[in-house]
Amino acid sequence: MAASILELDAPDLLPGATRDLAAFISTLSYEQIPADVVIYVKELILDNLGVIIFGNQTPWGRMVAEMAMEEDCKPCSTIFGGSNKTSASLAALANGTGGHGFEFDEIHPDGGHHPGSIIIPVVLALAESEGTCSGRDFITSTVAAYEVGLRIGMATGSGLFYRGHHPQGSTGVFTAAAAASKVIGLDTEKTQNALGIAGSFASGLMAAQEGSMVKRMHAGVAAQNGINGALLARKGFTGIHNVLEASFGGFLQTFSSSPAAEHLLAGLGSRWETLNVAYKPYATVASIHTALDGLVVIMRDSGLSAEDIEKIDVGCSKVTYRHCAWEYKPLGLISAQMNLFYCLAVVAIDGDAGIHQFSNDRLNDRRVLDMVPRMHAHIDNEIDAMGRSFRHGCTITLTTKDGRLFKRRELHRRGTRENPPQPGDIEEKFRTLAGTVMDEKTISSIWSFIQDLEKKEMLDDLFHSLGRSK
Secondary structure (H helix, E strand, O other): OHHHHHHHHOOOOOOOHHHHHHHHHHHOOHHHOOHHHHHHHHHHHHHHHHHHHHHOOOHHHHHHHHHHHHOOOOOOEEOOOOOOEEOHHHHHHHHHHHHOOOOOOOEOOOOOOOOHHHHHHHHHHHHHHHOOOOHHHHHHHHHHHHHHHHHHHHHHOOHHHHOOEOHHHHOHHHHHHHHHHHHOOOOHHHHHHHHHHHHHHOOOEHHHHHOOOHHHHHHHHHHHHHHHHHHHHHOOOOOOOOOOOOOOOOHHHHHOOOOOHHHHOOOOOOOOHHHHOEOOOOOOOHHHHHHHHHHHHHHHHHOOOHHHEEEEEEEEOHHHHHHHOOOOOOOOHHHHHOOHHHHHHHHHHHOOOOHHHHOHHHHOOHHHHHHHHHEEEEEOHHHHHOOHHHOOOEEEEEEEOOOOEEEEEEOOOOOOOOOOOOOOHHHHHHHHHHOOOOOHHHHHHHHHHHHOHHHOOOOHHHHHHHOOOO
16 A cells, blocks of 8 residues: 555656646747758658658548548548548548558657657648648647657657557657647647647557558547647646656556656757658668668679578567567558568568558568568667667678678668668659659649748648649
8 A cells, every 4th residue: 555655646757847848839939940950841741741642542541531521520621632621630630540551651760659640630730720820830830749749759768669559649649739739829838738638548559560450540540639639728628737747647657667758858949859850761660671771782782682582680679579570471561561571571572662562462472472481580689788769770681592691780771860861762752652643733832832831821722732633
């Protein structure tokens, strides 16, 4: 009994942290954001728009959109890649599901989730329904949500994952609430309530990665809950005032076995974590991108083909091993995209892991299935000891059938700040993904609009373009 009383009476992990984050959100101005952050966040916006437009055409994306339309709500906000409109919260549900619908959404090395696939649906759904958002407001709301959502993700450490929670649905609700609160102009107190309301709906289970569609929906549900939290807070509805730091029943203590609350406020307003968000060149879980990068380089530089490969072994962090190195079985698209061995196999054969490598016929392709057993993995203790920032790193060893051995260590995946995308990479990805449903004129209009986003007084032309399809 005494232990329980002590736990209930323990001090908060970082007293006042929720309010301090709310104050940052509510008071951040466009003028406070460094120029390099503005430039980069526009690239992130474009990357995410392409990902969402494409993801909305997947079967699960269409199902969620159909369900949203069946609610017959007031048509306020656009579901991207078509003419359908619904309520702001349901549009965010649909677009968020699309954003996380094909494992192409960007990720931060320490933040643990894919913030853009939540932020962009929230900001644009409310901007359209409220009708008062300028380009600078769009940028400011997006940056505020990146900065706060990423710090909350960093504060969970690896303990949230090890407890079986999916960060997209758990940490993601705070990212969404931050974005929504900023767009509709909540003050600090109401923003704090929005965070406290949305936090009660943190969810998402990691078991969803092994074959079910519901993982795709975690981003959408987070987006929807963030909007609902902000709209309720605007009416005066209250939430948990110390939702992040509360010692008993608070988010960090409940969801993570190793919370690091100091990350919540560290460098806030001076160190811009938005710059550390990295785009994805592959449509797979980010944890295995270094292995795919390493394999591409080894095969290219050595002139190897898939037929030359006897064995590939990947040394990786404990988190990556647990997350991705399970026995591959062709259970569906999501299990393929989350599986190290399948993805290595298609890269060995095709040199890529994009939209064409995850079609239904490839999941059961005999050539791919015959290649998978040649792939192996183990925990690399040296990489694991480097900490969470290097959890995606790997050492890849390739053995050929004639006995040659090639070894390469990759610590930073392509697309990160340390291994940045090449000029044109993000534009090419955006145009490829958006081009599956939109014509070139529409794609170019979206691209041009975002290039000059800070000069736009209204976003109506963007909404018009996002509602078009071939």
